[in-house]
Amino acid sequence: MAEGAPTVVIRGGHVVGPPASRRADVVLEAGRVVAVEADVAVPAGATVLDAGGCLVAPGLVDLHTHLRQPGHEEAETIESGARAAALGGFSAVMAMPNTDPPIDCAADAEEVLTLGRDVACEVLVAGAITLGRRGEELAPMRELAAMGIRLFTDDGAGVQSGAVMRRALEYGRGLGVTLAQHCEDASLAAGGVMHDGEWSSRLGLPGMPAAAEEAMLARDLALVRQTGATMHFLHLSTKGSVALLAAARAEGLAVTAEVTPHHLALLDAAVEGYDPVFRVNPPLRSASDAEALSRALAEGIIDAIATDHAPHPPEAKDLPFDQAPPGMLGLETALGVALGALEGVLSPEEVLARMSFAPGAIARVGPADRPAACAQGGPLVPGAAGHLCVVDPAATWTPDASRSASKSRNSPFTGTTLRGRVRHTLYRGVPVVIDAEAQR
Amino acid sequence: MSTLTPAEDELATPRVGIGPHLLSVADLGAEGIAEVLRVAEAFAEVERRSIPKVPTLRGKVVASLFFEESTRTRLSFETAAKRLSADVLSLAVASSAVQKGESLRDTIETIEAMGIDAVVLRHRSSGAPAQVARWVERAHVINAGDGWHEHPSQALVDCFTVRQVLAEARGAEPASLGVGCFEGLRIVIVGDVRHSRVARSEVLAYGALGAEVVLCGPSSLLPASLEGWPAKVAEDLDDAIAHADVVSLLRLQAERGSGSFVPSLREYTAGWGLTAERVRRLPPHAIVTHPGPMVRGVEIASDVADLPAVVATRQVTNGVAVRMALLFLLLGADSALEGLGGARG
Incomplete structure (x- = not known):
């Protein structure tokens, strides 16, 4: 791949730090960054990409992507999902293991890795914590870790048994992997289809209380304290979760967390018209929750922004609200939505950092864990991998899911106006998106 | 024709x-x-x-x-x-x-x-x-x-019925009362408000017409939040009905699992059922509505269900x-x- 990579010059942009935020052109050769300097001379035969008015950042890393393959190719494939990711500025996505079959053994992981070898971004794989994601017996984590898998989760559901979770944390600690939890106490959440509160009461929809998330988070924090393991918390959504996490971090526990753009930007009131496009897990919460999440991201209590891109085909979302499956598209709109929701809270550069450096480190694909030449979410310096995105923070655009690269259409942002758009994306030094158009 | x-x-x-x-x-x-x-x-x-x-x-x-x-x-x-x-x-x-x-x-x-x-x-x-x-x-x-x-049509039927009874008591034509007759009327909605579509529509209807709406039921059967509802909550049914003009009884939807929200039907009936003793606390002019089907012996005692104050058939x-x-x-x-x-x- 690297051999086929062209010489590319990204001109006239503002390269985000670290090491320092500066005006510079970026030259890529053979899949790597070879120069980051102001006003470079364009080598003969080089492809020149205009970055005027743009921020040039490391390719974004999504910690939380449902690619649906194998098993639900009608919703998404690894190829279509990777294309959507590239359009969103991502050069790496973490494929969640709740496929059919779930990724709970080497053969299943191998299939996803193979299918992800030649697509528009890098496909990382998260393994299941338990066999079949049933929450009972541990999946062969050592075997999966040997394949390079560093993140394990039963996402889509939380591991309900505290005893099973404790064993998983103890076992995983010895393997040097991170366990990630979808915090949801099933008995408390049972039957709930939206946030339990003012709007669920008014709309007559069964509510999922904030306590369903917070109870499992509190349990897991106690287990991290007990076992000394490393843990990541997926899509936190409540003010109470932020408080628990802040205390855990102050205590020095080895925990990280993510928040989705939609939990920052949308509220439970959006369910008013009963459009199932707004059904998502965890549910859209109240204004005070969204505010606490933004603040936590600004204060570093929450590390990263992750999409929880969850495609569903139209027939699945054309059902009564309580019968439609939860989940919404996220890859193509994530950056624009996050920039809008965090305006005045975080600068565009800070938002980009929480979508690249931070998730790269959590996924263990950053420069601390990989050679610079193939790291994701590392600083843009000579020798770095050719994974980049060029973002115009001032560009306004209107997402239209019917024109999405995803095979599904369930975006709540169709027809809204977003500010901030990915102009170009490079993966392994190859422009996979030029002027917001996918090249492959 | x-x-x-x-x-x-x-x-x-x-x-x-x-x-x-x-x-x-x-x-x-x-x-x-x-x-x-x-x-x-x-x-x-x-x-x-x-x-x-x-x-x-x-x-x-x-x-x-x-x-x-x-x-x-x-x-x-x-x-x-x-x-x-x-x-x-x-x-x-x-x-x-x-x-x-x-x-x-x-x-x-x-x-x-x-x-x-x-x-x-x-x-x-x-x-x-x-x-x-x-x-x-x-x-x-x-x-x-x-x-x-x-359940909007049910709430409208209930408003219509309440006005009809008020008109009879005043010896007037119902139409002549307009909707001004609901102003200040005290309506007590009793029971499983959380799972009741009738309750949600009644609260909106009676509330819009200026009635004073009071909800009374086991806390576990009230909605998680009453933010924005034109209604108050009464802790004690005996107190609430003593000043009621209309009592709207809701069905305990045991078939939808509401049974698990209270310890037992016996306890529910003792606290929030319209029993023969409790019905005596009702003011003489008050009426009782019920959207049906009634579960006699649970939300309403069988003898009470047949009293003239209960207007279910009229509804x-x-x-x-x-x-x-x-x-x-x-x-x-x-x-x-x-x-x-x-x-x-």
Whole structure:
């Protein structure tokens, strides 16, 4: 791949730090960054990409992507999902293991890795914590870790048994992997289809209380304290979760967390018209929750922004609200939505950092864990991998899911106006998106 | 058919625009509710005739789609449509394509393709009528009860019945009371508010008309939040009913699992059932409404259910006139427009 990579010059942009935020052109050769300097001379035969008015950042890393393959190719494939990711500025996505079959053994992981070898971004794989994601017996984590898998989760559901979770944390600690939890106490959440509160009461929809998330988070924090393991918390959504996490971090526990753009930007009131496009897990919460999440991201209590891109085909979302499956598209709109929701809270550069450096480190694909030449979410310096995105923070655009690269259409942002758009994306030094158009 | 009466003559001039759909009582507001009650009063007069049928909606097709079992609401709507001379298309969900996996959307689109003018929809999912309203092209959608959300026609029947009783007590015509008679009226809604679509619609209706709405039930059966509800909560039923003008009893929906929200039916009845002892605390003028079906011995003692203060049978009788009014107000305007060669957008 690297051999086929062209010489590319990204001109006239503002390269985000670290090491320092500066005006510079970026030259890529053979899949790597070879120069980051102001006003470079364009080598003969080089492809020149205009970055005027743009921020040039490391390719974004999504910690939380449902690619649906194998098993639900009608919703998404690894190829279509990777294309959507590239359009969103991502050069790496973490494929969640709740496929059919779930990724709970080497053969299943191998299939996803193979299918992800030649697509528009890098496909990382998260393994299941338990066999079949049933929450009972541990999946062969050592075997999966040997394949390079560093993140394990039963996402889509939380591991309900505290005893099973404790064993998983103890076992995983010895393997040097991170366990990630979808915090949801099933008995408390049972039957709930939206946030339990003012709007669920008014709309007559069964509510999922904030306590369903917070109870499992509190349990897991106690287990991290007990076992000394490393843990990541997926899509936190409540003010109470932020408080628990802040205390855990102050205590020095080895925990990280993510928040989705939609939990920052949308509220439970959006369910008013009963459009199932707004059904998502965890549910859209109240204004005070969204505010606490933004603040936590600004204060570093929450590390990263992750999409929880969850495609569903139209027939699945054309059902009564309580019968439609939860989940919404996220890859193509994530950056624009996050920039809008965090305006005045975080600068565009800070938002980009929480979508690249931070998730790269959590996924263990950053420069601390990989050679610079193939790291994701590392600083843009000579020798770095050719994974980049060029973002115009001032560009306004209107997402239209019917024109999405995803095979599904369930975006709540169709027809809204977003500010901030990915102009170009490079993966392994190859422009996979030029002027917001996918090249492959 | 009979000749035009003054009541019908009055019908010919709707005063408040309603529609295109009736999904929630909030769609009506106080003015809309007043209009429904006014028109229903005229239809109640029609119903007292020897041939209680008018040609008003002749040629219109009303589809009744009940995806959840119901006896009284379905019969009430279908009777109302027939008395207005509309054709009724009744989908028996149990034996329909729905059982073969057809989606709600396809069912609705198929039925609309047959040229219907209104869909009367009952569905177990809250919000289904709102979704259907987005899918139809020209049919009017009437919510006949959706999940725990709303049951607007029932709340309107209850308002109509309450006004009727007030009028009798004052020796006046109900219509002459307007909706001013609800101002300051104390309505106590008792029981499983959390799972009750009747309660949600009643709170909106009585609240819009200026009544003082009080909710009383086990805390576990009250909604998680009452933010934005025009209602207060009373801790003690005995105190609450001592000052009530109307007690609206809700059914404990044991078949939907509400039983697990209270320790036992015995405990529920002791705390929130209308027992023979408790009913004595009611002011003499107060009435008790119940949307049916009643579970005697649980929310209401059997002897109490047969007292004159309990107006459940009257609610059933009034149901037809009120639903005639709804169908007329939603569909009748089309005829006027068609007569002018216009079309609804």
